[in-house]
Amino acid sequence: MNAPVAQPATQSMRDHAHAMWSKRPGLLRGRNLWIVGGALLVLLALWFMFKGDGNANPYRTAPVDRGAISRSVSATGTLQPVVSANVxxxxxxxxxxxxxxxxxxxxxxxxxxxxxxxxxxxxxxxxxxxxxxxxxxxxxxxxxxxxxxxxxxxxxxxxxxxxxxxxxxxxxxxxxxxxxxxxxxxxxxxxxxxxxxxxxxxVVDKQVSVGQSVAASFQAATLFTIAQDLSHLQANISVDEADIGDVRQGQEVQFTVDAFPDRDFRGVVSQVRQQGVSDQGVVSYTVVVTADNPDQTLLPGMTANADIVIERQNDVLRVPTTALRFRPSDPDVAARGQALLRGNGQRGGAAGAQSGGQRGNWSGGGQGDGRGGQRMVQQMAQQLQLTPAQQATVQQAVQSAMQNAPPPSADGTTDRRGMMRELRQAALAALQPSLTAQQRQLLAQIQQGGDPRREVRNQAVVWVLRGNLPTPVVVWTGIADNTNTLLYSGLNENDQVIIGGGPPAQTQQRNASPFGGPRGPGGGRGFRAG
Missing domain, CATH: 1.10.287 (Helix Hairpins)
Structure with missing residues (x-):
């Protein structure tokens, strides 16, 4: 009796199941499309993320080029007429x-x-x-x-x-x-x-007006100042005593004035006055520079910011000075450059490569403390091409002389020049037995007022990209200006050197892939076993 009732229910369930199975291929295709689309989005996001990280901190490079380079002494002065009369x-x-x-x-x-x-x-x-x-x-x-x-x-x-x-x-x-x-x-x-x-x-100055009473007693009252010819001017430049030894009559001078900061003017050293001027213990000397002023752009009283060209070399290889100062952010990578430089028997770092303007008399740069003695040691090492052992000898002699130096006077002042003279004498006395024939010749040139600095070459390290990795290269350098340094050897023209950029050290160590491995140096991904 129950069979007639159960049969319709069973038939209905079968029909429903058949309908569900007939729709299953469409549902499966829809799910697959969503899964594939989501996977593509994830992969695309990961690709953009890693691509962006790889170029987030690119290295900046500049080429080694060829051109002129000069070493100069900077000073300031005031423009004046060459001939003027106070009437x-x-x-x-x-x-x-x-x-x-x-x-x-x-x-x-x-x-x-x-x-x-x-x-x-x-x-x-x-x-x-x-x-x-x-x-x-x-x-x-x-x-x-x-x-x-x-x-x-x-x-x-x-x-x-x-x-x-x-x-x-x-x-x-x-x-x-x-x-x-x-x-x-x-x-x-x-x-x-x-x-x-x-x-x-x-008439460049007038100090009189109608009705004014002129009183001339023992000294004539100045009424007018007349400049003879403003097409020629002179600048009285004040040069520090540490640099005056490099200045000679006839040297080229380049200067600017505040009124025309983008325009360069040229002049010639016409006189180096021997009378020093002392101001609060700082001694300077007046250098007279004459300059043509055909369009009378320059006016008396303007401040001249001058660069006296001490040495110039044309058509030489030049490396950007910023490349000599660059250091990789990774300490381990930077240490490779220091080790490479020490392996060549020179002082680490590129500071020595930028010392083309050092004095030949080892003045110590005017420092009144231990920094002056340290700078004097560096100058001697560069100009006499001392070995590390000789540098250590000089350093020890200077330190001993400084320890035995007399204390300051009651008013707190010290005889700086006298102290530096004693330091030089002590250093030379300790150095004499170990000097080579070439070093003795250089020393004789310095003591006779020569200029052996033109022949002195300094060693430094620059960094180049090889396989997207910063690689140190030892170079020989010479004089330097504000932007470039003379390059003797180590690189060729058009070689690219690193001047900045690169990932920070912490970023390099912390920036790892989602899979646990460290990031490669070029932005690639790495894997860590285990």
Missing amino acids: GSTVSGPVQRVEVDYNTPVRVGQVLARIDPTSFQQRVTQLQASLAQAQAQYATANADYQRYVALSNAGFASAQLMQQQRAARDTASAAVAGARANLASAQTDLSRTVIRSPINGV
Whole structure:
């Protein structure tokens, strides 16, 4: 009896199951598409992530090129006319007229100003009358003398009387000469009330106006300053004593002024003055630089920021100075460069390669403490090409001399130059027995005022990319300017050197792939076993 009821239910379940199985291929295809799409999105995200990390900190490079390089001494000074005249007045009185103003071109003898001549004209008139009176008295005395001469010839005048008449005539003649001289002096003073230009030039300063009283007593009052020729100017440059030994007459000078910061001007050292100027214990020397100014762009009083070219070499290989300062952020990689440099028997680092401007007299750079002695040791090592053992000998001698140096005086001051002189003597005394023949020759050139620094070469390390890895290369360098350093050997023209960039050290060590392995140096992925 239950069979008729169960049969319809069973048939319905079968129909439902058949419908579900008939739709299953479409459902499977939809799920597969979602899975494949999600996997592609994950892979794409990972690719972009690793690609971005690989280029996040690229190394910056620059080529080794060829060109000119120079070593210079920097100093500042003030532009002045080569020839200038301060025009003053030797007479006193109120200014009646001013004929010129600032920037007025003037010629020799041209009237600049006039002082009220009334009192001077009156004195001239008075002295003219005095001269006429003296001349009249002389005429009377001379006539009397001539009469007495005739009487004396006739025997009616004594010798004593003749002597008196002769004296009277001579006195009157002297009075005429005195009156004439006084008149000439008054006329000269009258002419000086007209102020005239003594030279051809331009009025660059005016210190007088109409109605102003000029008082000339022991010193002539300056009324105008005239520059003879502004197409030629000179700059009085103040050079530190540590650099003055490199400066010579005839050296090229490049300078700028604040008014035209993007324009370079050129001049020549025309004079090195031997008188030093001391300011708070710092000694400097004046170097006179002459420069052409054809368009009169430069003006007197401008501040010249000058570079005196001590040495220049043209058409030489140059490496960017920033490449000598670059160090990889990874300490282990940077240590390879230091080890490579030490293996070549030189001091580590590139600091020595940038010391082309060191003095040949081992002045210590003006330091008053241990840094001065240390710098002197470095200079000696570079200029005499000392071995590490010789450098250690010099260092020990300098340290011993510094320990035995006298204490500062009661006012806290020390004789810095005297101390540096004693340090040099101690260093040379300790170094003499171990000097080679070539080093003795270099030392003789230095002591005789020569310039062996041109032949000194310094060793340094630069970094290049090989297989996307920073690799150290030892190079020989020479003089340096603000941007480049002379390259003697170690690299070729157009070689690329690293000047900056690269991943930080912590990033290199921390930046690992999602799979646990460390990141490769070029942005690739690595795997860690186990």
